[in-house]
Amino acid sequence: ANEAAPADDAPASTLTGTLNGAGASSMDAAQQAWIAGFQTANTGVTINYEPSGSGGGRKAFIEGGTDFAGSDSYMSTEELAGEFASCVPGTKAVDLPVYISPIAVIFNVDGVDELNIDADTLAKIFSGAITTWDDAAIVALNPDATLPSATINAVHRSDDSGTTKNFTDYLGQAAETVWTEKASDTFPFPGEGAKGTSGVVDAVTNGTNMIGYADASQAGDLSTAKLQVGEDFVAYTPEAAAEVVAGSPLVADRAADDLALDLNRKTTNPAEYPLVLVSYAIVCNEYADAAQGELVKAYIEYIASAAGQTVAKDAAGVAPLTAELEANVAAVLATVK
Amino acid sequence: MSKRIEVNDLNVYYSNFLAVEGVSIVIEPRTVTAFIGPSGCGKSTFIRTLNRMHEVIPGARVEGEVLIDGNNLYGPGVDPVLVRRQVGMVFQRPNPFPTMSIQDNVLAGLKLNNRRMSKTDADDLTEKALRGANLWNEVKDRLARPGSGLSGGQQQRLCIARAIAVEPDVILMDEPCSALDPISTLAIEDLIEEMKSEYTIVIVTHNMQQASRVSDRTAFFNIAGTGKPGKLIEYDDTTTIFSNPSVQATEDYVSGRFG
Amino acid sequence: MSKRIEVNDLNVYYSNFLAVEGVSIVIEPRTVTAFIGPSGCGKSTFIRTLNRMHEVIPGARVEGEVLIDGNNLYGPGVDPVLVRRQVGMVFQRPNPFPTMSIQDNVLAGLKLNNRRMSKTDADDLTEKALRGANLWNEVKDRLARPGSGLSGGQQQRLCIARAIAVEPDVILMDEPCSALDPISTLAIEDLIEEMKSEYTIVIVTHNMQQASRVSDRTAFFNIAGTGKPGKLIEYDDTTTIFSNPSVQATEDYVSGRFG
């Protein structure tokens, strides 16, 4: 029923074809909303986005299996050094930030509704250095809370994930004395593992004395902790997340049109929430198949537009790009063919 | 050890089909009784009701009573397992357990009640039962081999050995010799003769010579036509049945004497 | 339609076990030949080699030749399927097809070979075969019911009807009456008598009266002991075998005349 083209629409778009993308599962819900929006406006187009994981998405794109990739991490230098099968030989691909989402620290502890936490304590909880909820460090941050003397069950992602990479990146930078592991897709310490964001949410919801981290849009009814930024305790908000991204510099030593961001995790500005995840759309500078290039360009332009970002905010609870970043992305896209 | 069997006005049904009607009969201890009659007249059906083996067939049921030494088999609270321990049975088709060795087949029934049997006891009992069934010489070297490797006749004798090994009070045999050669048959008949001193024996046979040779009394069953119930026509001393039966049908049947 | 069978120096093996050794025999067309002998002497084994049914048993094989009207059954390029259409077989144990109705069982030989026939032809053939097997009256009202619901004797007669429905040249019967009552047995024996005018018939039986009644010639098989091969001891006219055998073993066996 919903497959038929709308009958009495405004002048139909001339775009036709099928566009295939794959990559980060974090942005799947947003992608579905974008796809719906784009397909409604361009009834001749079918877009498939496969949430197969950032690494898998990048690999498929590089080998020419898909037209664009979604990725929680920007391309590595080795990846950039190689060939891109979908692109005109010799040309490269670029990272375009299109998706910003705060990562929430979620918890489920009997009798505790609010929790303040700082990076060091968070790092100690997840590395297993702090094992009970009434540990002095937590009590000191939450003098008013009635913390039970129960074991902390800290849940991490059991699958390799961009969320984990951003979480460990945050801990590694903001709590560098405590968290000595480098940022990685794989969670480096023991503890309770769960598959996918929804797995972590379910584990925290169904267990007792739980804490975990998850894409904020999925936190649902769970309580979320406030992070200490500077002197204040900051709850996640889309705006605070967008703010920290806006305040972050581009990664050095990359092509000028590659908008990979070096997130400022150590911010002390209480208006910013530094535990965020940025996902990139990865597209060719110049597509070997010009028709596909046109489709990709139109689609990613839509995604990065104010309209697209609003759709994503409504559908997936992500933080919209700041106007400045939006403009930067649009400028790069203008050169894509 | 032997028991008296008394059957009062027994009807046997398969679901709604009345297969055997109104049988009343008294079988004295330490006798051999032969059931004869044309195929389909309900001999197998009836003999199975004497140890409640018909209950294995879905839908089969009886009306009436069967008393073994005065105890009603179909009385309330009677345990068919106890009944069958006292009333053993040998079937028309040899049915040794294919998963057991020859020796285990012989001891199968015994092991149920007597789990811990010494090796020598077990061997003795095996030999005794197999000798009784005239099979010992043929299998004594391969007691540990599967019973299913034997020829049909050997298998049937194995089944007889298995039945007599548990030393029941009554032994029912449903055409036990129909798959046996004359020598084995002779052995079994001798065996029946011997066992008579201890057991009550009921045997179904198509072989009227056999009936006249082994049995003390003979019961003739007949059937009026297809779909009609089988009935006990005449029951008397074997000599009387074969020489001077009182019912015409019996005379007709046994005078086609042959086999 | 009848065929002559000639067997030359036949050995039958189960893998390495020599079950039957050095049998040579000539069976004339339009005769009934009976095989007798103690259990395990290889009667079943040998009769199966006459239509290559032994090949169904893994490891069973023959050496020597079997000629049917001069054609070697074991010659190169011979199709066992065609052999079996000409040489039919009835087994010791009744084995009707459980998936088929009584009528379909009778017609199985044709239907399974995808032969088409009109409804009336089929009905006629069914009736003829069932009458021949003396089963028509008992089952004529339930031709569409499954064959497995019949009693043992009825089942065996159904199998005989099935075998004669394909009108083979030779019919092999392995103790076909061992599960039958005298009336059915008599009917089958009459049938054999009738069929003799058209078919060559070979019958294995334990029943020496039966052998002497139905057969023209009798072959006596014997076995020296367990593990030894079975051998053809004597083969002659039935009257000679039963009245004046030339071998002592035959005399011993038939003089224990009974059954």
Added chain:
Amino acid sequence: MTTVAATTIKARQRPGDRIFSSATLIAGSLILAVLAAVAIFLLVESLPAFVADPAEFSGDTTNFWSYVGPLIFGTIYAAILALIMAVPVAIGIALFISHFAPRRLAQGLGYLIDLLAAVPSVVFGLWGIGVLAPLVQPFYTNLVDWFGWFAPFAGPVSGTGRTIFTVAIVLAVMILPIITAICREIFLQTPLLHEEAALALGATRWEMIRMAVLPFGLPGIISASMLGLGRALGETMAVAMVLSPSREVIFQLLTSQNSNTIASNIALNFPEANGVGVNILLATGLMLFVVTLIVNMLARAIINSRKAFSGAN
């Protein structure tokens, strides 16, 4: 007449037989070919893993064998636990349906159990996370409190119940219908002759089952269990969703540290894997293949050792 016989007995080749037997032979060989293709695929893709750079392995491991060891252990551990739970219950159910339940009920009951086979593994995953794990967690706490001195029940207890024991329960439920269905069909085929033989010896119903039904069905039970074991060894999504994994060999059943299974590990890490990482994961798949091979060899050996006594014929 002789001439007629000569032409009829020496048959033309029988095309039906030739075609049919060749078709079965081709089908059989095709299976071997597919399996060989899968094996070659795994082998070729695995080779780089055996010589991979130590840095390519996640965690503390530095070579393939120390990486795959705990996974092999976890795979077998979970599958064996599942089998231990499932086989007796499956035999019980099959017997209940074939020999205990009233005949008219039995069919419906069989259908009910077959329903379990219809449940997709994702749903088992969801059910494991959402229903089973929270349900058993309090029992685990009690077990650890009372029997913690017994090594497999040692603490600290998992706060969510998402342990290898829970996974084993889920796997057991998953393989139950497979084993049950096959056992049921086999038990129903036990020759009545043998059941009657046992009953006539004065066996109780259970003794009859011990004597006639179970021995007759034994090879089938083993085959069915192997089928179930195969499923348990290879189950991917349900394990990935339910298990809280770690990278060591862990005997404890009730903690949040559990040895992962090979299939689940592939599912968890494949999406983000690249380069040699992919080869390493596929090499673990090859190891699972080898494990299955060995397990089946053992099972075959058991069946064959009792061949002479099998119920066939």
Added chain:
Amino acid sequence: MTSVLDATPLTNSLTAGKLPRRSSLWILLASWAVSAAFFAMLFLSGNVDGFNIVGTVVFGTVLYCVAIYVLSRLVEGSRKAKDRLMTALVTAAFVIALLPLVSIVYTTVVNGLPAFLTPTFFTSSQRNVVGAGGGVLHAIIGTLMVTGMATLISVPIGLLASIYLVEYGRGRLARAITFFVDVMTGIPSIVAGLFAFALFALLFDDPGIRFGFGGSIALSVLMIPVVVRSSEEMLKLVPNELREAAFALGVPKWLTILKVVLPTSIAGIVTGVMLSIARVIGETAPLLIIAGFTSSMNYDLFGERMMTLPVFVYTQYANQGADSQAFIDRAWAGALTLIVIVMVLNGLARLIAHWFSPKLGR
């Protein structure tokens, strides 16, 4: 001819030692009552929060097993006691198996019904749907096509192979097939998916290949061994007597197999085929890899991505949007749909089996 006894003796030796009728029922109820009382006391004493129903039933049943065994042993002797114990255990096994079944079905129905009952659920795809709404038509079509094709591939191959094993195969090849079929059952589903993907990526030189037929091939790899194994077991159960009967009528081997052996075992074979379908119809991992993911309709098994129900369920659960309840509802409704589909197939198969199966006199 008969003498009627005036009265049957007062004691019937054949009844010696028997628990009264229905005693097992009373003992069961009593056990549950005791167990309930125990758990109620625990609950009232405040040691546990909530009355534990599962615990009551489990503990009560264990108590019953012990009680019936002990009582029967005292009254009826050890053999009868063992029989009663095993009866209790076998019945308990059945009930135990029903618990997860009921729990899963209940969970699925309760969670799945809201979305299942929406009017668009069976008439539309997820194309252009954001948040609540939409349907699973695309996934139903995909599942039916992919699984149907897998069945078309696997059943002939599997059945023929099992016929080879039982009827023709002797010697090494047969042994090899038997053995490797078992090994094949151990191929993890995800490896089957990766294999199919690698195969077609190579064949079509397309590193991003996704299409429904590839999914069918992956599922076939998982399905074939189940078909072979179960059919083989069923064929082996056909008595040799029946084959001999047909051979003796001059029926060629292939017709014997086709018309005697297969019909006799058809019920078991159909059960096995259903099992194999059930085995693969719920597979997620391989389809994610080779059949792909789309929210639009696709009727072409040989081109482009094709949605299937398990992938639908998984992605709806794994990647929830802001309105997460809508996604979870759809996930459960998808699961419910899948279960209903298998149930219907199962019912059909049973009917088929019933029509063709042997009409046994027993």
